[in-house]
Amino acid sequence: MEQVTQLRKAAVANVRPRSVVVLGATGSIGQSTAEIIAGSDGAFTVQAVAGGRDGAALARVARRLGAKFAALSEPDGYADLKEGLAGTAIEAAAGPEAVIAAALQPSDIVMGAIAGAAGVAPTFAALAAGRTIALANKECLVCAGPAFMRQAAASGTKLLPVDSEHNAIFQAMGDAEPAAIEMITLTASGGPFRTWTREAIAKATPEQALNHPNWSMGPKVTIDSAGLMNKGLEIIEAHYLFGIEAARLDVLVHAQSVVHGLVAFTDGSVTAGLAAPDMKVPIAHCLSHPNRIVTKARRLDLASLGQLTFERPDFDRFPALRVALDALRTGRGLPTVLNAANEIAVDAFLKRLISFHEIAQMVEEACEAALSDGVAREPDSIAEALAIDGAVRERARAALRRH
Template identity: 55%
Template sequence: MVSTPAPRGARAARSGPRRITLLGATGSIGRSAADIVQQQPERFVVEAVTANGNAEALAETAKSLGARLAVVADPAAYDDLVAALAGSGIEAAAGAAAVVEAAARPADLVVAGLVGSIGLAPTLAAIEAGADIALANKECLVCAGGLFLAAAERAGVHILPVDSEHNAVFQALDAENCGAVERIVLTASGGPFRTWTHEQMRRATAAEALRHPNWSMGRKISIDSATLMNKGLEVIEAHHLFAAPAEQLEVLVHPQSVVHGMVVYADGSVVAQLGAADMRIPIAHCLAWPERVAVATPRLDLTAVGTLTFEKPDSDRFPSLALAYEALRAGDWATTVLNAANEVAVEAFLDGAIGFLDIASVVRDGLDRAAGARVENGATIADTLALDAAARRYAAEAARRRTVLVG
């Protein structure tokens, strides 16, 4: 039965400012969240901000938000961070353990905006510390969804989905009628190659794949959008967030990126969330939930859009989506392998080592190799990371074989 990740009315509106921590403060999600905080300074107090290695940008963010702590994951950037924070009174720290400690500091809400498996341990630490999570890190659910949701239930905290599609479904779900949900629909823009032929896609360059028609995103997620793997990963996330089986999760290609998600009910009603293609909208919804906050974002003008179109995804040209459904049905081990192999394949493509169509082939090889090795997903973050590492080795070997063939 479908369920909501955080039932409406489960948390009363706060009378004072909400204390928040931003994990990945210099990335696209972190910057958007910081913009919202700066627009509503009376509603938020920032406890900590973290980044991977950009000490100067992190220091500027920390100072502009009045954060108490700034942590850079790369120890080599610590001296630069200290220098950039000189005279501000903001505490500085560095290293992976320091990021985990920052996530566990007292906060009402932690924005999990770290990209990749490095976000697993800090996000789990925030959950165990009792903070609600505004989740933008796919790996937490794709690689360890059962583990994270069980931890959230034990801690009594809420997982609030930041991704525009999941946030749309969250807004459209009626907590009192989850048992009457027939289907959950996630929309996809189709990416830059929606109308390209198979032969054109075979010759596609990284620059062309990074040219998303609607959204401004990081390099990895832009490539995932071009292959539709991003939508496949979102299907897996939706399975965990909404307790929905694969059969209830549908993807529709919607080039205008106006309708972000829909819920189809048993009586035939379809409830959809619409909005401009601006990540500050779902982020603001999570930061203020269960209230809503005024944010200076573009307003949707349907008369300017004019026409909304929808189409079925083409699994022949975009096999990554089918691979994600296959992994979801196979179990947690397969979704962990899928994610890791895809990261390796995307990096190889961006480096020019393999072609665009090779991305899905490398992921396929990684899944087959893992299945042959009879791998299993464990019950801890360490187990998951070990499986993640093994999957990366399998995928790297597959990518090297294809590099030789291409060469």
């Protein structure tokens, strides 16, 4: 332990602390980010934190990290936030504009970890302001990928992938050009239903779907993972992030969640990104990039595992993955439609309004309807992407009412 302490101190000696903004500070990624920052021996300072509606939880994070500004997207939690920050100099605010203000605080890097489409506007604002983005919100690229990538190019800023799969690919690619890559493969754990029959999956309860064998995540992403929709969203994200078309993107089911991604090159070589299933590993990599920091993240012990297994995904038992891949191949704004409809469908499942398999069915029907009447179109801007998102959500809610 003493050796680790000395290494950590040496790593930050004579280096200006990196300033950070944490969007989504009270979620699972935000909490892991806080652990990394708090244990970094001064490698980071926190300018601002932002959360959803839990003012008391956000106040605790802001105090722990010494943030200067704390913002909630939901004003209902403002009183709890103010009470939790009483006696400190931490400024508090609430509402969507307050979250954007948090995103725009002067910083070296912004952790974009607000879940769902709610994270699109503040993350884009930080990107447009020239901040480096550690991107944990996959919906930013699924909902508005072209706009995000154009802005990143125009601003000359970096999008560093926090998702374990994309982070593994990012590291495995090195400085290779897209033309040198034959195939990018993302792995999926298979979730709690990997060995279940189609009939059993159809009857699954929210409690069963939330019982992920490898990862501790928020409810929405955990449900997505159980149906492999999460992997479909990640394939769409990889398409924009790495500039690789759908034909060169693949998925393998890997129950151990140790190999997170593989890059096959045109010369026949393959590079894989491996790590224990612990989100603190990619978070630390992004926060410190291009350097490395010492963390207490779980270490990988291959000998204790004994073997690693891989299998092809079953589209019959997990139709959500097929629906997502079809949306990417079709284009025309269907990823935006897919994302919006999926958020409504997952919420409906968690509220026991629809069955598990009806999630994919509802999303597919939303995509077909959007194609038939022209709602599905490539969004040219964040505003247009969010407008499509809103229209699809209202349609999906109306479909639920009829259901």
